[in-house]
Structures are given as structure tokens and as C-alpha cells.
Amino acid sequence: MHRYFTDQRHEALRHRVRDFAEREVRPRIAEMEANRSVCHDLSRLIARQGWIGATVHRAYGGMGAGHVAKTLIIEELSRVSAAMGAMVQASQLGVAKIVHFGTEEQKKTWLPAIASGDCLPTIAVTEPQSGGHVLGMSSTAVRDGDDYVLNGRKIYVGNSHVGDLHGVVVRTGEGSKGLSAFLVESDTPGFRVGEQQPAMGLHGFSFGELFFDNCRVPAANLLGREGDGLSVAYSSSVLYGRPNLTAVSLGIHQAVLDETTRFCTERQRYGKPLADLGNIKLKLGRIQSRLLLARLSAYHAVHLLDQGLPCDAELMNAKLVNVESALESARDAMDIHAACGLFTDRPVERFLRDAHHIFAPAGTSDIQLLRLGELALGRAQGDWSSRLADLLRLEPSEWPEEDEVPNEAPADPPVTVRAEGTTPTVPGQRTGPAHRPSWLARPR
Incomplete structure (x- = not known):
């Protein structure tokens, strides 16, 4: 029934994702279930396939394939492992804020890194005392010269323990116009991730806590304008x-x-x-x-x-x-x-x-x-x-023509995985934007 909404390119992509999921993800399910911990290396391997950039325009290194393509990517991964499907969906959720509200400089800096798998983004909104009541949040950001200083705590953040770039919504004023959003890199002083707590399901996926203690963020990392957080x-x-x-x-x-x-x-x-x-x-x-x-x-x-x-x-x-x-x-x-x-x-x-x-x-x-x-x-x-x-809106020119999409998945490049929690290295992999954030330059 879904074929009414898909074409040959979608189905070629579906087969590629399905083949990858069976080959790379399914063999690791038993380990993820037994350990009930964050699967860092597999998360990175999936990101390196370029699928996080499904809705990122090709001008920024993305697939430019749209939301139908994004849906089938997540579906096929979730059919094998909902934890890894959740990892991808949380990263793609983190893409939205930059696509919708990012400046051109922010898009040029972050979207290519996200699309290539060098950066896993998140979005952090929920707080312990407010839950789904977004306006009830109490985390704050105060302007201090060319920076904002963030204080507070976020919970249930998808990809909390593998994320490189956190989109954080905090309070900068009163009322519904008093919320603003910031991009916070994972190595920023004053930022830390809480201890991973195993949950009932989605073993291998992380959705934990983020803490901000006088965390200083450049004003250039503000998404949109002050008051756009909601x-x-x-x-x-x-x-x-x-x-x-x-x-x-x-x-x-x-x-x-x-x-x-x-x-x-x-x-x-x-x-x-x-x-x-x-x-x-x-x-x-x-x-x-x-x-x-x-x-x-x-x-x-x-x-x-x-x-x-x-x-x-x-x-x-x-x-x-x-x-x-x-x-x-x-x-x-x-x-x-x-x-x-x-x-x-x-x-x-x-x-x-x-x-x-x-x-x-x-x-x-x-x-x-x-x-x-x-x-x-x-x-x-x-x-x-x-x-x-x-x-x-998906422009017809964004996604490659059908003859540009291979019918079979290309062989994946060899991946060298270091210790757990570090990034797999892929020979010849794109290294992201010209202006490299600090965490991209450090050993991972």
C-alpha cells in the first residue's frame, strides 16, 4: 500500500537500509539486550551511512531525499532494532532546528558534518518538574557580553550519550516569548551528561540527562532570535x-x-x-x-x-x-x-x-x-x-534521478572501531565543514 507514495528511488533506498540492518545491526541485538547500555560504535556506523542527512539539502552535503525517505529509513532499521531506529530518529529530530531556524553560517558549519555522520545532533526540551509543559521549564540562559550562560537540567534527551551537538531550549525571559534555543557542543565547559540509566526497552539507545552549570555558549550559537525557543x-x-x-x-x-x-x-x-x-x-x-x-x-x-x-x-x-x-x-x-x-x-x-x-x-x-x-x-x-x-517542500531537483541510485547497496568501507565510546574511522570519509568545531578535531 505504501508504494503509492514511493518510487524506484525510495525502494532502492529501502533495500539498502534493509540489507545493512540485517548485516550489521541484527547480529548485535543480543549483546545490546544483555548489556542494556549505549551502543556507541553501532550508532556511529549507522550515522556514517549518510542517512541522518535524509532531509538535509544536497547543497549542504545531505541526501535531499525528504520525509518519505526518512520514514522508510527509520522503519527498516526499527524492524530489526527499534533502539537503532530510535537513534536515527532522534538524530534527525536534532536536524530540524537547524534546517528551520539556523542561520546560513550555522547551516554551513553543522549540516555537512551531520550529513556525513561526523556529528550526531540532539534536541533537549523536557525538564524534571515540567514534563510536557514546555512553558513550565526553569533552565535559564543569561546574556553576558558575546556569550550566554546556561544553567539547568534536561531529561529524556534522545542520544544524550552519543550526541555531539545539543539543541537546548531554555528560558531567557518571561512567558511564551521568553524561551530561546541554543546549540551547545558536547565538550563545552560547564556541560555534562548524566549517568545512563537502563530502561525497560530500546536497549542500545540513550535517552538521559544533560546538566548545565554556568555553561558559556557563544551568542552566535543562538538559533533564530531570542524568544524563538517555543x-x-x-x-x-x-x-x-x-x-x-x-x-x-x-x-x-x-x-x-x-x-x-x-x-x-x-x-x-x-x-x-x-x-x-x-x-x-x-x-x-x-x-x-x-x-x-x-x-x-x-x-x-x-x-x-x-x-x-x-x-x-x-x-x-x-x-x-x-x-x-x-x-x-x-x-x-x-x-x-x-x-x-x-x-x-x-x-x-x-x-x-x-x-x-x-x-x-x-x-x-x-x-x-x-x-x-x-x-x-x-x-x-x-x-x-x-x-x-x-x-x-521536497524540490524535484534535490534528490538524484532514478538512474543515479544504485539498485544494490555499495560495499561499505572498512571500519576500524577503537575502544567503546569512540568513533569508528572510515578511510576516505568526509571530515565535515570547513570551520571545524572543536570536538571534531579532538580524538574520540
Whole structure:
């Protein structure tokens, strides 16, 4: 069904990502699950494929491939490992703030490094006492000459422990116009990352705490103008966060169907495959039906995004439908597996745990329903897809023509991985922007 929204280039890209995920990611899942720690080297290896730059214009070294391409990249990675799909979606979420609000100098400095995989960006908004209430944040930035001095704490930051460039929204004044956003490099004095706390799922992915203690940031690192912080946070969440998380849910959902049909075909009951039982077929039918609807809503929403058409409602609905349906299908899969699903030798319990992690970010299901209700009543606010349409629209000239896209994935260059937590080195890899930030120059 999704082929209505994709062409040969999309499908060639899908095959490349799928091949990579099976070859490089799947063999590491057992280790990630056992260690429950951040998988630094694999995160870097994935970044080196150039996929973080899916929506970065080719003029800045990106793919210029748009949001449909971004969605299928995340989906295919998440089908194998939702943790690594989440890593990519969090990095691509970090791209949004620079694409939407960055100056030309900021774009020239950071986007090529992000697109090449030399830089993993994040966005940090949530705080312990305010949660999803963005205006309730208390972290501050105070102007001091040519710098701003940041103080405060952020939580649930995707890619916290692998990020190189953090987009931080803090308070510079009162009210809704008192929030501003800054780019903070990971080696800035006064900045530190909290200890990684293992969570229920997404093992291998980091979403932790960032601390700012008199952290001095150049005024040139301000995104947009003072007071644009709320717009940075909301536009990133609506236009990137929701579709990205939708794609993670979609990948999990596909994995649920694949694994459950395999189990039902191989498992015997009453001298025949479990799949021959009527009640099992009904459950499989429900999973299949949900997946078809979820996929349609996901790709329809990002197709509109690539066209520069209003689609805030479709993005909200896609996140709602995909998260809820993936959870329901994972529960059905657990029912079918029964006691077999409780043990870690089968991945179905991982799918359920991972699916729960996608529920809250970028708004819970209740938040999506609340916003959709406001839309029905004619009280919708924001309309970010219209306000930023010129930055979202995929121009035909941006993405390579079909004959420029290889039908098969090229051989990956050899990767030398140093100690865990350091960057894989790839011979001949682009080294990023001409004006290299300090962390790019130091050993990693």
C-alpha cells in the first residue's frame, strides 16, 4: 500500500537500509539486550551511512531525499532494532532546528558534518518538574557580553550519550516569548551528561540527562532570535518528532507480524501448524489489518509533508494510530506466543517493551486526541506544516534521478572501531565543514 507514495528511488533506498540492518545491526541485538547500555560504535556506523542527512539539502552535503525517505529509513532499521531506529530518529529530530531556524553560517558549519555522520545532533526540551509543559521549564540562559550562560537540567534527551551537538531550549525571559534555543557542543565547559540509566526497552539507545552549570555558549550559537525557543521546540516535535516516532512504531509493528506469522507456521498444535487454527487466524488478521492502516496513515502524512501541504492533523493522527496499533498488535502477539513469549530467546517480548517507549515522546495519545479535537472544533493552533512549508517542500531537483541510485547497496568501507565510546574511522570519509568545531578535531 505504501508504494503509492514511493518510487524506484525510495525502494532502492529501502533495500539498502534493509540489507545493512540485517548485516550489521541484527547480529548485535543480543549483546545490546544483555548489556542494556549505549551502543556507541553501532550508532556511529549507522550515522556514517549518510542517512541522518535524509532531509538535509544536497547543497549542504545531505541526501535531499525528504520525509518519505526518512520514514522508510527509520522503519527498516526499527524492524530489526527499534533502539537503532530510535537513534536515527532522534538524530534527525536534532536536524530540524537547524534546517528551520539556523542561520546560513550555522547551516554551513553543522549540516555537512551531520550529513556525513561526523556529528550526531540532539534536541533537549523536557525538564524534571515540567514534563510536557514546555512553558513550565526553569533552565535559564543569561546574556553576558558575546556569550550566554546556561544553567539547568534536561531529561529524556534522545542520544544524550552519543550526541555531539545539543539543541537546548531554555528560558531567557518571561512567558511564551521568553524561551530561546541554543546549540551547545558536547565538550563545552560547564556541560555534562548524566549517568545512563537502563530502561525497560530500546536497549542500545540513550535517552538521559544533560546538566548545565554556568555553561558559556557563544551568542552566535543562538538559533533564530531570542524568544524563538517555543517555535523551535514545537516545530521540531510536530514536523519531525511525530513522523519519526511513527516510523519507529511502524517498524516494530512489521517485526511483530513477521515474527508472529513465523511462530504460527512453525509451532504445532493438534498435529498441524498453529496457523491453521481459526482463532489464531483471527488474531493474525487483526495484526495485519492494523498494520495496513498504520502504514497508510504514516506514509500519507509524510507524503503531504514533502509536498509542502498542510498536514499537522495527519502527522498527529499517524503517531496516534501507529503507536496504539503497534501496542495492540504486540499484545496480540504475546497472546499467541503464550508462555513462549515470556522468554528472551524469542524477540516478541522485546517488541512489546520497545513499543511502550514510543508512547510518550512528542505527545501521548491523549495529547494527539486533544489536538485533533481542537482541530474538529476549529480551534487548532500552530499549523507548522503551513508556516514552514517552503523549508519542508521536497524540490524535484534535490534528490538524484532514478538512474543515479544504485539498485544494490555499495560495499561499505572498512571500519576500524577503537575502544567503546569512540568513533569508528572510515578511510576516505568526509571530515565535515570547513570551520571545524572543536570536538571534531579532538580524538574520540
